[in-house]
Amino acid sequence: MSPEAQQIAEHIALLIRKPDMVIDESTPLVSSGLIDSMALVDILLKLEDLTNMRIPPGKVQPKDMNTIALMFATAQRVGKPRK
Amino acid sequence: MTKFRTLIDALNAAPGDRLFVTAWIDEDEREEVTFAEFRRRSRGQAKLLRDHHVADGDRVVLIMPQGIPVMTTFVGAMLLGAVPAILAYPNFKVDPAKYRHGLAGATANLAAKVVVIDEEFPEDLLGYVHLGKGTELIRASAGGGSAGEVELAEATIQPDSLAFIQHSAGTTGLQKGVALTHTAVLTQLEHLVARLKIDGATDRVYSWLPLYHDMGLIACFMLPMVSYMHVVMQSPLDWVMHPETMLQIMDEYRCTLAWLPNFAFQFVPRRTRQRALPLFDLSSVRAVINCSEPVRSSSMKEFHEAFASMGLKSGALQSCYAMAENVFAVTQSDIPQASGPTRIWADGPRLRNNKCVVPVGEESPGAVAFTSSGRLLLNHKIRIVSDSGAVLPDGIVGEILVKSDCLFEGYYNRPDLTSQVFTDGWYRTGDLGFYLNGELYVAGRKKDLLIVGGENLYPQDIEEIVAEHPAVHDGRAVVMGLYNPDSGTEEIVVIAEVENEQLLAHATEIEQQIRNNVVAGLGVAVRNVFLKPPKWIVKSTAGKAARSSTRDKFLREHPELNIEPQETLA
Numbered sequence: 001m002s003p004e005a006q007q008i009a010e011h012i013a014l015l016i017r018k019p020d021m022v023i024d025e026s027t028p029l030v031s032s033g034l035i036d037s038m039a040l041v042d043i044l045l046k047l048e049d050l051t052n053m054r055i056p057p058g059k060v061q062p063k064d065m066n067t068i069a070l071m072f073a074t075a076q077r078v079g080k081p082r083k
Numbered sequence: 084m085t086k087f088r089t090l091i092d093a094l095n096a097a098p099g100d101r102l103f104v105t106a107w108i109d110e111d112e113r114e115e116v117t118f119a120e121f122r123r124r125s126r127g128q129a130k131l132l133r134d135h136h137v138a139d140g141d142r143v144v145l146i147m148p149q150g151i152p153v154m155t156t157f158v159g160a161m162l163l164g165a166v167p168a169i170l171a172y173p174n175f176k177v178d179p180a181k182y183r184h185g186l187a188g189a190t191a192n193l194a195a196k197v198v199v200i201d202e203e204f205p206e207d208l209l210g211y212v213h214l215g216k217g218t219e220l221i222r223a224s225a226g227g228g229s230a231g232e233v234e235l236a237e238a239t240i241q242p243d244s245l246a247f248i249q250h251s252a253g254t255t256g257l258q259k260g261v262a263l264t265h266t267a268v269l270t271q272l273e274h275l276v277a278r279l280k281i282d283g284a285t286d287r288v289y290s291w292l293p294l295y296h297d298m299g300l301i302a303c304f305m306l307p308m309v310s311y312m313h314v315v316m317q318s319p320l321d322w323v324m325h326p327e328t329m330l331q332i333m334d335e336y337r338c339t340l341a342w343l344p345n346f347a348f349q350f351v352p353r354r355t356r357q358r359a360l361p362l363f364d365l366s367s368v369r370a371v372i373n374c375s376e377p378v379r380s381s382s383m384k385e386f387h388e389a390f391a392s393m394g395l396k397s398g399a400l401q402s403c404y405a406m407a408e409n410v411f412a413v414t415q416s417d418i419p420q421a422s423g424p425t426r427i428w429a430d431g432p433r434l435r436n437n438k439c440v441v442p443v444g445e446e447s448p449g450a451v452a453f454t455s456s457g458r459l460l461l462n463h464k465i466r467i468v469s470d471s472g473a474v475l476p477d478g479i480v481g482e483i484l485v486k487s488d489c490l491f492e493g494y495y496n497r498p499d500l501t502s503q504v505f506t507d508g509w510y511r512t513g514d515l516g517f518y519l520n521g522e523l524y525v526a527g528r529k530k531d532l533l534i535v536g537g538e539n540l541y542p543q544d545i546e547e548i549v550a551e552h553p554a555v556h557d558g559r560a561v562v563m564g565l566y567n568p569d570s571g572t573e574e575i576v577v578i579a580e581v582e583n584e585q586l587l588a589h590a591t592e593i594e595q596q597i598r599n600n601v602v603a604g605l606g607v608a609v610r611n612v613f614l615k616p617p618k619w620i621v622k623s624t625a626g627k628a629a630r631s632s633t634r635d636k637f638l639r640e641h642p643e644l645n646i647e648p649q650e651t652l653a
Contacts, residue, residue: 032595033602033609040175041323054109057320058148060175061205 001025004050005068011046012068015039025069030062040065047071053079085269089240091161093269093309094122101283103307105315106150107332116151118311121158124151126235128159128223132197135219139164139238141196142248146186146212148172148201149318152223153294154304156199161246164238168193168248168260169295172201173208174320183211189250191215192496193260199223242266248495249300251407260495261407271301271410271489272309274460278415279340279370283311286369289338290314291322291329298374301411302342312340326351327360330393334363342372342403348382349571352389366394370418374403377525380426380454382571398423404456404525408510410489413465414523416457425455425522438480440517440524455522462488466509467518475517480526483516484509533564535573535607542630545607548600549579554593556580559620561633565610565644574610576644577601578637580620590614611644613637 009023059078087093099119106114143160147153160167191213248260292299307314402424403415416424428450430441467481475481493501516525542562549560559580564573594612621632638645
C-alpha cells in the first residue's frame with residue numbers, strides 16, 4: 001500500500017472504532033456495513049487532504065467508496081486540484 | 084380564500100427582474116435566475132414534457148440533483164396541470180440497497196406518465212425505476228430548455244386540483260406520497276408569510292435542504308416562489324462536506340431566513356470548531372428555524388454560542404413543528420422574540436409517572452427541559468389525546484392530532500394508509516407532546532419510532548431482517564434508538580436472542596453478519612449488536628417481544644448507554 005493508502009486505512013480503522021482491524025486496499029467497507037454515511041463524509045474529507053484535490057461529492061456514489069483502491073481512483077476521476 | 088387561485092398564478096405575477104434562485108456550487112461557480120428567466124425555463128421544460136404527451140393530471144416523477152433544472156422541471160409539469168413529485172437523487176451517502184427499495188416502491192405507487200432523470204443518473208440503478216405500462220423514462224437537458232421565448236398554452240388549473248405530491252420521510256414511509264392541492268399549499272404559505280412577517284423585497288433564504296423533503300420543497304422553494312423572495316441554495320452534499328460554506332453564503336448574500344433540522348444545530352458548530360474560519364457576519368439573520376425533529380434547546384444553545392461572535396442574535400434561533408401531511412408547519416414561534424422560543428422545566432418524576440407537566444425551576448433536581456415549537460398557525464387546531472383517544476387537558480403529554488385548512492386529504496393511491504391516520508377529520512401525527520399557555524411542546528416520537536439523523540425508522544423493519552439470521556431465535560429481536568450526545572441524534576441498537584448458548588462463542592461473526600444484513604436490506608448502519616442467551620428478551624402476554632420492557636432491562640445491564648437527551652421523555 002502507498003503511504004497515502006496506509007494513512008486512510010488507519011483513519012478508517014479509528015473512525016469505526018476498530019483500531020486493530022486490518023484494512024487493505026480491497027477490503028469492502030460500504031457493502032459490508034463497516035462504514036456509514038457520516039463516516040463516508042469524514043473519509044471523503046481525508047481523501048481531499050491526502051490527494052490535495054477538491055472532490056465534488058455529487059459525483060461520488062457509494063460504490064465508488066467501497067474500497068480504498070476505489071477511493072483513490074475516484075479522486076483521480078472526479079477531483080479538481082485545490083487552489 | 085387565497086390571494087392567488089394557483090401556484091402558477093402566483094409565479095406569473097412575480098416581478099420579472101427580481102432574483103429568484105442562486106444555486107451556489109463553489110467559490111468560483113454559481114448559477115442565478117430571475118423570476119422572468121425561471122418562468123421562461125419552466126415553459127421550456129413544460130414543452131419538453133408535453134412533447135412526451137404529459138397532460139393534465141399525469142404524474143411526473145423527477146429524480147434529478149439539487150439545482151435549478153429540477154425546480155424548473157417541477158414547475159414545468161405544473162404548467163401542464165400535471166402532478167410532479169421529486170424523489171431523492173442517489174448519492175454516496177445513501178446505500179444503494181436502501182435507495183433501490185424506496186425508489187421502486189415510490190415510482191410504482193405514483194404510476195407516472197414520465198420519469199425524468201438527469202444525464203448522470205447511475206445506470207445500475209435504472210432497473211429500480213418502476214416503469215409501468217405507459218411510463219416513459221426521459222433524460223432532462225442540462226441547459227434548461229431552449230434559449231428563446233417558449234410559446235406554451237398553459238393548462239387551465241383549478242385551485243382544488245392537485246399541485247404536487249411530496250413524500251413523507253422514512254424508510255417504509257418513502258412510499259407515502261402526500262397529495263396536495265394548489266389551495267392547500269397557497270393557504271399554508273399565506274399563514275407562513277404572515278407569521279414570519281416576510282417581505283419578499285428584503286428577505287432572503289439560505290438553504291441546503293433537499294427538495295424531496297417538505298422543509299426544502301415548501302419553506303425553501305414554494306415559499307420564496309409565491310412571496311417573491313430570493314433563495315440561495317447549495318446541495319446537501321456540499322453542505323455536509325463543508326458546513327462552513329453555510330456561514331460563508333449567509334454572510335455573502337446577507338441571508339435573513341433559514342430552516343434546519345435539529346441535528347444541524349450541533350453538526351455545524353462541531354464540524355467547524357477545529358477550522359480557522361474568517362469572521363463571517365451573520366447579523367442579517369432574522370430567523371434560523373429548528374423544525375422536524377423534537378427541538379432541543381441544548382443544540383440551539385450550542386449553535387448560538389458558536390456563532391454569536393459573528394453577530395448571530397439569540398432571538399434569531401426559532402422553532403416550528405412541521406409535517407408533509409399539513410403541507411408544512413402547524414406551529415411557529417413568534418418572530419421577533421428576543422430570546423428565542425419559550426423554554427420550560429418540568430418535574431421529572433411527575434412527568435414520567437403521570438405524563439403531567441408540572442413547571443419547576445431550571446435548577447430543580449431531575450427537571451426535564453422542553454423547548455416550545457411555537458403557537459398554532461391561523462386556522463389550525465390541535466388535540467392532545469391519550470392512548471384510548473380521550474382528549475387531554477393542557478399540560479398532559481399525549482399524541483398530537485392536527486386539523487387545519489391546509490391539511491392533506493390522503494396519501495396518493497393509498498386509501499389503506501389514509502384511513503389509518505384519520506379520526507373524525509383529525510390527522511394523528513404519531514408524535515407525543517403537550518399544549519401549555521398557548522404553545523405546543525413536542526416531547527418525542529410515539530413509542531417506538533426511531534429518529535436517526537432526521538430519518539424516521541421503524542424498528543419492525545430492522546427486527547424483521549435481524550430475525551432472519553439462522554442463529555437468532557425466531558421473533559426474538561428488539562431494536563431501539565439510543566441517543567448519542569456526540570451526534571445529537573439516535574443510533575440504532577439491536578438486541579437479539581440466539582437459538583442456543585453455544586452460538587455466543589461465535590458472537591463477533593454473527594454480529595457482523597447481522598450488520599451486513601441490515602445494511603443490505605435497509606441501508607442503515609447499526610451502532611451496536613448485543614447477542615443474548617435464550618429467554619433473555621422480555622415477552623408480552625401475547626408472546627411477542629415487549630420492546631419497552633426489554634429496553635428497560637437492557638439499560639439496567641448497560642447503564643453506560645443510558646444517555647437520554649435532557650429534553651426527551653424517558
